[in-house]
């Protein structure tokens with residue numbers, strides 16, 4: 001099964017890296033090596049976002065599809081419970097310079113507090129600067145948007161137990177799982193996510209990893225917290241540049257904590 005996982009992952013990964021580096025960018029060769037081997041390292045991503053960024057003309061970058069392709073997986077889950085106007089807490093975990101977090105903030109008619117968090121201070125700074133230079137208009141006047149440098153392997157240093165309603169992971173667990181030294185970090189991040197979500201909360205992992213591989217991994221890693229510690233589902237999102245993408249939906253269940 002390990003061979004299966006690696007074969008599928010490398011195919012998707014090389015497609016993505018070929019696409020990512022098909023834009024003007026210096027020193028491609030060593031950056032490609034870094035991306036293939038060290039996507040779990042802050043330095044790799046600082047370099048990636050620094051080399052991509054054009055100071056005079058910032059553009060959001062999506063590792064794969066953006067908000068419009070996945071809004072139907074996200075927005076219905078933000079609908080408040082009847083008689084509740086509580087802010088829904090959402091984390092875009094490993095946001096990079098994606099426009100996803102700001103898009104949720106702009107498009108949600110319900111009050112949301114969106115945090116865009118990443119280990120790369122370069123990425124966080126770029127997003128923050130974009131939002132300061134031209135503030136986004138909230139879809140609901142009570143909504144909030146902020147930016148945070150964080151390590152998803154230590155989420156509980158930033159967020160209390162059961163304090164978030166939704167965590168969106170678009171390519172971040174993929175990046176950890178595909179790094180030479182990232183496997184255990186991916187497991188640690190999953191465990192941390194299950195701790196900061198209540199049973200009514202959702203972790204959405206968007207990934208090109210085939211369900212044969214990812215579901216087994218999710219079941220094995222969440223199973224370390226107790227049998228049936230998480231409810232796990234999967235939906236197909238669609239195909240982009242010949243690669244099929246999925247949305248894995250994970251919720252803590254009563255045995256998690």
Ligand SMILES: C[S@@+](CC[C@H](N)C(=O)[O-])C[C@H]1O[C@@H](n2cnc3c(N)ncnc32)[C@H](O)[C@@H]1O
Pocket residue numbers: 039040041045061062063064093094095096097098117118119120123150151152153169170171172175
């Ligand atoms: C494949 S990129 C995806 C970026 C963004 N979500 C998107 O869709 O464009 C993975 C992101 O995970 C971030 N990352 C890697 N390790 C991390 C960690 N331990 N904690 C938080 N973010 C991390 C990287 O800096 C990078 O921005």
